[in-house]
Amino acid sequence: MTTSTQPSVIEYLQRCLFLSVLAVACHLFLPIPLIGEVTLSLGSVFVLSSLVLLPVRFVIVVFVSSFLSLYWMQTSWLFLLAHTLEVITIAILLRRNVFIMLASMSYWIIIGMPLLAILALYGPMYLQEASVLLAIQSGLNGILCAAIAASLLSVIPMRYKQPAFTKKEKHLSANIFSICASVLVVPILIVSFIFIAVSSKENEILLVDKIKSNTSYIGELTDAFLEEHKIIVEQHASLLSDGTPDENVQNLLLKSQENYPAFFNLTTTDVTGKLVFFAPLKYKAQIDRLPDELKTVADRNYFIEARNSKQTFVSNALLSRGVIVAPMISIASPIIKDDKFAGIVFGAINLDVIKLFRNKIERLLNNDLVVITDASNRIVYASAPVEAKPLAEFLPIPSYNYIISELPVLSHNERQYAYFKRQSAFDWHVYVLTESSTFTANIRDNFVIAGLSLLFVVAVFLLFAYRLSQQVSAPLRALLSSSDNAWDSMSLYTNTQEFSEVANKLKRSQFLMQNFEDRLKQQVNEKTEQLEQLNLQLAAQAREDGMTHLLNRSGFDEMAINAIKTSYRLGQSFSMALLDIDHFKQINDTHGHLFGDKCLQAFSALMQRNCKRETDIIGRYGGEEFIIFMAGKDVKAHHQLMQNIHQQTRKIRLTPADSDVAVSFTVSVGICSVIGNVNMSMHDIVKLADEELYKCKRSGRDRISLMTVGYSD
Ligand SMILES: Nc1nc2c(ncn2[C@@H]2O[C@H](COP(=O)(O)OP(=O)(O)OP(=O)(O)O)[C@@H](O)[C@H]2O)c(=O)[nH]1
Structure with missing residues (x-):
């Protein structure tokens, strides 16, 4: 056997280098952004193509290049494992004459996707949440690569392919079927990915807009609440500074506290910080019984700040003392008489009783959560699911979710949230949080829909491709079998003019050939008979004496x-x-x-x-x-x-x-x-x-x- 048609080692090296460079370039420089950090990579196209175009030792080189470039990009070990198994499985199936698309789909549906989903569940938090999404995305990516590779391979001349894939003749229908299948799957997948990318992006924008607008609304609500209550306290301070008679002060405080129930008390002090007037009256008897050190706020920072700055001061969250011990904030305003500090008016807002404020917020939030912190990061208010108590320090841990790109992500109490933060008045902060699964669930649904529609569309199209391949190859098979029934059955598959002409011509030449064959057979039979007679005569003559006709x-x-x-x-x-x-x-x-x-x-x-x-x-x-x-x-x-x-x-x-x-x-x-x-x-x-x-x-x-x-x- 001559080996002149076999490419030389140099040629194989060139092909190997070419495919390796393309695979690495696709992984490193041409990832197609899909959602957040999720990208599509077409590097596998060249690794899968190398399975058909190169001998095994060169395929290993292309695969290792692809693997190292993925490793360099810090691809999760889950994907590296899935990629390795994918190449090995498809290589085995290809050697068993399974069509590359079918091999890829079988691998991803039976092994790749379930394996990735299961392994992701044991991985880091961000992988757990998106395990199904990641599995389907990787599977669709892999199938897309196989479909592109199959399309490319269908136009590459046979001489470039390995003998193992060319020596066995395939049916024409199988070839048509495989070309149709790969050519159909590529656009379907691309359209699916575009659909996923666009709808996921739109969904993310909607979610982000909602969070941002909620944040700013709640921020404004917080600011307005604080501002309103600050103004009330300021107005009282101003009235008292102007010298409101003592007998009116008590009434003033009682009325204001009634009108603004968020204040669980409104109190005045003298210059030393000792409590003077107090609303509501229901606590008066209890206050009177308090020891002297609790009848003063001289040591509280809202008193000190208001006194020193001579400005209204909104305190951070703190624990109240005295009659009620509860988390609260205090808004304190100085009373200035004759340019001299004469005490403060302060309103205490119990953080547990800001029901009105809370109801307003909850109505807005739907599934979002809110956390409001004061200037020292202590929680003033937190939605119940956050499981954070007022006064506790809010310490969110920055986190990572590779699907969410438009918002920062934090983790709190072992949950992951995308959030938006707004600075409010008095250095307070308003956080609106959305569980990161809200983002991933939507994208996962998109992927599941895309995956299922792909399966459905592929199944329908493959049925069409099968029928089409039958239409082309069945008449040819009928022509080849050339039996009378076959001529008739051909019309079941096609009524094309070309096939009818070919069939008629073949029919005519078959008729002529049959005639010729019959004549030839008859002539041969006659000649054989004559020869046999002659032989008999010769044999008889050989044993006979010519003159006497007796035996010799x-x-x-x-x-x-x-x-x-x-x-x-x-x-x-x-x-x-x-x-x-x-x-x-x-x-x-x-x-x-x-x-x-x-x-x-x-x-x-x-x-x-x-x-x-x-x-x-x-x-x-x-x-x-x-x-x-x-x-x-x-x-x-x-x-x-x-x-x-x-x-x-x-x-x-x-x-x-x-x-x-x-x-x-x-x-x-x-x-x-x-x-x-x-x-x-x-x-x-x-x-x-x-x-x-x-x-x-x-x-x-x-x-x-x-x-x-x-x-x-
Ligand atoms: N006409 C004719 N003569 C033949 C033929 N074959 C042999 N002869 C002759 O037959 C003769 C035989 O002669 P011999 O063998 O001497 O025998 P004979 O003359 O018959 O003598 P005896 O047998 O002793 O009685 C010879 O002269 C041969 O030439 C033949 O086919 N035709």
């Missing part, structure tokens, strides 16, 4: 040997007689050879007339010497027969051409009779008969001499 020596020997064997077997007696015309030379010499021939013919005819039994065999054994084999139980009958021939010979009268006188001749006969199975060969028997003939000649000719072998009566 070899013909006689052949038949007599068989007859002797039969006689021995049947226990029959038989006789062998040698007959020699006397003085034949003289006849020849006197009347010429032609007359001699006539004598021979006349004598032959005489013998044939006498030897009528079918067991009698007559032959010409030499020039004028004849031989007769006779079989039967009674050898006397043989002797009698010879006696008759001997007698009748004398009566033959033949007239030579040169004379009017008829000529006669005599014959000498030597007979050897055999009785029973003496197991003598024909040669020995003829020899004995010859000896008897010799006796006749010696003793005067024209006589019969006989002998019997075996036993005699």
Whole structure:
């Protein structure tokens, strides 16, 4: 076998380098962004193509390049594992003649996607949430790569492919089917990915907009709430600064507290911080009973700040003391009389009782959560699912979710949230949180829809592709089978003009060929018959003496040997007689050879007339010497027969051409009779008969001499 058509190692190296560079470039430089950090990579196209275009050792080089570039990009080990298994499985299935698309789909549906989903569940948090999404995305990415590879391979000439994939002829229908399938799957997948990317992006934008607007609304609500209550406290401070009489102060505080229930108390102090007036009155008796150190707020920072800055001060969240011990904020405003600090008015807002504020917020949020912190990061308010108590420090841990790109992500109490943060008045912060699964769930749904529609569309299209391939290949198969039924069944698959023309032409030429074949067969049969006849004649001629038409020596020997064997077997007696015309030379010499021939013919005819039994065999054994084999139980009958021939010979009268006188001749006969199975060969028997003939000649000719072998009566 010549290997000239096999590419050289250098050529393989070039192809290997080319495919490796393309695979690495696709992984490193051409990832197609899909959602957030999720990208599509087409690097696998070249690894899968190398399975068909290169020998195994070069495929390993392309695969390792692809693997290392993915590793370099810090791809999760889950994907590296899935990629490795994908290449190995498809390589095995390809060697078993499975179409590359089918191999890829089988791998991803049966092994790749379930494996990724299960493994992701045991991975880091961001993988757990998106495990189904990641599995489907990887599967669709893999199938897209296989479909592109299959499309590319279908246009690459056969000589570039490995012998394992080209030596086995495939059905035309299988080829059409595979090309259609791969060409159909590529656009379907691309459209699906575009749909996923666009709808996921739109969904993300909607979610982000919602969070941002919620954040700013809640921020404004918080600011307005604080501002409103700050103004109330400021107004009281201003009234008291202007010298409102003490008897009115109590009433003023009571009315305001009634109107603004968020204040769980409104209180004034003197210059030292000692409580003076207090609303509501229901706590008055309890306050009176308090020890002196709890009847002052001189040590509280809202008193100190208001006194020192002479400005209204909104405190951070703190624990109240005295009558009620609860988380609260305090808004304190200084009372200035004659430019001198004369005490403060402060309103305490119990964080547990800002029900109005909370209801307003909850109505807005739907599934979103909110956390409001003060300037020292202590929680002022948190939606219940966040599981954070007021006054606790809010310490979100920055987190990562590779699907969410538009918002920061934090993790709190082992949950992951996308969030938006807004700075409010008094250095407070408003956080609106959405569980990251809200984002992934939507995208996962998109992927599931895309995956299922892909399966459905592929199944439907593959059915079409199958029908199409049948339409093209079935008529050809019908033409090839060329049976009458097939001609008719072809019309079941197609009614195209081209096929009808081809079919008619083939039908005509088949008819002509059939005619020609029949004629040829007939001629051959005739010639064979003639030849057989000729052969028979030749065979007969080979055993016949031309002049007398008796058996010649070899013909006689052949038949007599068989007859002797039969006689021995049947226990029959038989006789062998040698007959020699006397003085034949003289006849020849006197009347010429032609007359001699006539004598021979006349004598032959005489013998044939006498030897009528079918067991009698007559032959010409030499020039004028004849031989007769006779079989039967009674050898006397043989002797009698010879006696008759001997007698009748004398009566033959033949007239030579040169004379009017008829000529006669005599014959000498030597007979050897055999009785029973003496197991003598024909040669020995003829020899004995010859000896008897010799006796006749010696003793005067024209006589019969006989002998019997075996036993005699
Ligand atoms: N016309 C003719 N003569 C033949 C043929 N075959 C042999 N002869 C002749 O037969 C003769 C046989 O002669 P010999 O063998 O001397 O025998 P004979 O003359 O018959 O003498 P005896 O046998 O002793 O009686 C020869 O002269 C042969 O030429 C033949 O086919 N035709």
